[in-house]
Amino acid sequence: MRRKDDNKLTNIFDATLELVTSKGLSETSVSKIAKKANISSSTIYVYFESKEDLLIKLYVKLKKNMSKSIFDSIENSSEFKESFKILLNNFINYIIENPDIFLFIEQFNNSPLYNKIPQEYYDDLYQLHDSFYQKGKEQNLLKDVSIYLLTVYTYYPVVQLIKTYFSGEVELTDSNIESVLQMSWDAIKV
Template identity: 40%
Template sequence: MRHKDEYKSEAIFEATIQLLNEIGFSDISMSKIAKRAKVSSATIYVYFENKEDMLGKLYVNVKEKLSRQMIQELDPAMPTQMVCERFMRNSMQFILENKDYFMFLEQFTTSPLMDKLCLEDTSSMFTSLYDFIEQGKRAGDLKRLETTFLLTYLYSPVAQLAKAHFKGQFEANEANMQQIIQMSWDAIRA
């Protein structure tokens, strides 16, 4: 049995993300991934059972990276408004610094493949984020709505601004960021 090399695994993930963003799910193959990652096709099967296994693990890997960035520097002692702003800024920073990951997540989460795969539940990666929002609701700072709805009002504007930025329609500058932070806060505060 061949031993696994973490660098090869990461090279396979990176090659897969690049190809998915270039050619999409329907045209991707293990041989194309292997060629891009500069490994043999057989090497991929040391790490993954099949293409679906690889895509599922890649999705979980990217979600974990995103979740770590989203909660960076969040502290339960912070005022709720500051927690919301920090979450939005962290999300934007991740997206701008990891465009390929963001584009992969956007494409993957809207793909029929998402429903087909039996993916690992990633909600535990966001537990502390949910806890911050619940704390804000208990303190009376946030509307008493479903936590997922509140987080959607914080994340979706960031994602939309990032998409517009990547298309050259808007700049993801401080002024635009401040506007969406204020609009989101106005929408969710109690």
């Protein structure tokens, strides 16, 4: 029996990430992925049930890693506002250092695939994040609105800013970033 080649799976993920980032999700076909990964396109179906399955699994993996990385340095003992700013800073830095990952996640979020993620992955995607905001609400530091609405004012503006930065239409200065952190906090704080 031939042993499964860990590199092969990594190659498939890497090739997919590169293609989605450079050509777009809609231009990323199974055969292009295979060609880039130097394997036969039928081999992809040894590792994944379908193209959809491949993309979802890559998305979950990337987002899980990102969540871990961002929340890693947040300490329970710190003041909430402080933690919030560190978190958002981590997020921004992570994106800037891993633009491919960010662009992939963004494209996925805005595609029909997003609604096809199996429920079993939800915890991996949202848990760390939800419990953080929950803590802020319990300390009465945040507006009395849904967690969803809080995140909307936290992440989406940042995401938009950085997308525009990547497209070259805006600069990303320290002052810009400081502004964003302040505007987000102003939006959600009591």
